[in-house]
Amino acid sequence: MNISGKTQIYGVIGDPVVNTLSPSMHNAAFKELDMDCVYLAFDVNTAGLEAAIRGMRGLTVRGLNVTMPHKSAVIPFLDEVEETSQLLQSINTIKNENGKLRGLSTDGAGAHWALEKNGVSLSGKRLLLLGGGGAAKAIALALARDVAEIVVLNRTAGKLDPVAETISRKFRKKVTVGSLSPLEIQKNLGHTDILVNATSVGMKPNQAECPVKPEWLKSKLTVMDIVYSPLETKLLRDAKAAGAKVISGLEMLVHQGAASFEIWTGKPAPVNAMRQAALKQLSGGKNH
Numbered sequence: 001m002n003i004s005g006k007t008q009i010y011g012v013i014g015d016p017v018v019n020t021l022s023p024s025m026h027n028a029a030f031k032e033l034d035m036d037c038v039y040l041a042f043d044v045n046t047a048g049l050e051a052a053i054r055g056m057r058g059l060t061v062r063g064l065n066v067t068m069p070h071k072s073a074v075i076p077f078l079d080e081v082e083e084t085s086q087l088l089q090s091i092n093t094i095k096n097e098n099g100k101l102r103g104l105s106t107d108g109a110g111a112h113w114a115l116e117k118n119g120v121s122l123s124g125k126r127l128l129l130l131g132g133g134g135a136a137k138a139i140a141l142a143l144a145r146d147v148a149e150i151v152v153l154n155r156t157a158g159k160l161d162p163v164a165e166t167i168s169r170k171f172r173k174k175v176t177v178g179s180l181s182p183l184e185i186q187k188n189l190g191h192t193d194i195l196v197n198a199t200s201v202g203m204k205p206n207q208a209e210c211p212v213k214p215e216w217l218k219s220k221l222t223v224m225d226i227v228y229s230p231l232e233t234k235l236l237r238d239a240k241a242a243g244a245k246v247i248s249g250l251e252m253l254v255h256q257g258a259a260s261f262e263i264w265t266g267k268p269a270p271v272n273a274m275r276q277a278a279l280k281q282l283s284g285g286k287n288h
């Protein structure tokens with residue numbers, strides 16, 4: 001990597017950021033496209049968040065990803081926040097447009113692209129979404145325009161209600177909210193085309209856990225998990241064994257990164273290079 005007097009700076013802020021895959025992905029993308037840019041990880045605690053954003057302006061950092069725990073807290077320090085992110089009260093991407101800081105979320109686009117680029121058509125499909133956190137909300141909003149119907153099941157009641165209300169008002173789609181009980185999951189899977197797990201169930205070190213029983217899965221399903229560690233969750237393993245089409249959490253991660261890259265640079269993201277870099281880091285290899 002060559003650093004020059006014109007090298008443009010990008011990065012991620014979060015606490016902690018030590019395990020982030022974003023520097024691997026974005027630096028691989030810059031290398032692939034031979035761009036004079038670098039992407040760094042900045043450990044920023046809550047007390048330092050405002051100063052970090054002032055620093056972004058002062059140093060003309062071109063773009064930042066924002067991760068836990070700052071996705072909502074950073075919003076007051078920005079100049080403009082896109083409509084969906086305002087609704088979600090969450091952003092993961094900041095673009096520095098000649099000193100004006102614009103906040104966006106690419107989590108939803110990441111899920112949409114992950115399905116679409118893996119050959120899943122959304123039109124007319126019935127989506128069963130598990131979870132009610134930030135990721136679940138972003139996915140529900142991003143897929144609502146295209147799918148025919150959404151059922152969202154979550155452990156804690158009420159979390160999805162405002163988003164469900166927006167979806168039915170804005171997109172005129174049927175949205176049903178229910179509890180994440182075995183009975184509800186089994187009942188709804190009977191008429192589901194696409195199942196997305198947006199809970200953290202199955203994530204290391206609890207990789208033996210799965211919200212869905214293997215016998216409820218069938219070959220006509222598409223199953224996507226947002227968990228990418230392990231790469232193949234128990235849900236995806238069981239779905240594959242049932243003959244279903246599976247899409248790993250890595251796809252959503254890579255595509256949300258690709259969406260940020262395109263927002264910042266205006267260039268098509270080299271998705272394969274980004275995926276390979278993420279895979280290499282996840283499998284314990286050195287990146288560059």
Ligand code: ATR
Nearest residue numbers: 131132133134135136154155156159198199200201
């Ligand atoms: P993210 O931004 O990635 O969505 P989050 O906001 O912490 O992260 O949400 C995690 C999701 O996983 C939530 O829907 C959470 O359920 P609650 O809304 O009830 O907290 C869900 N989740 C985490 N652990 C779970 C478990 N053991 N069983 C069921 N759901 C779980």
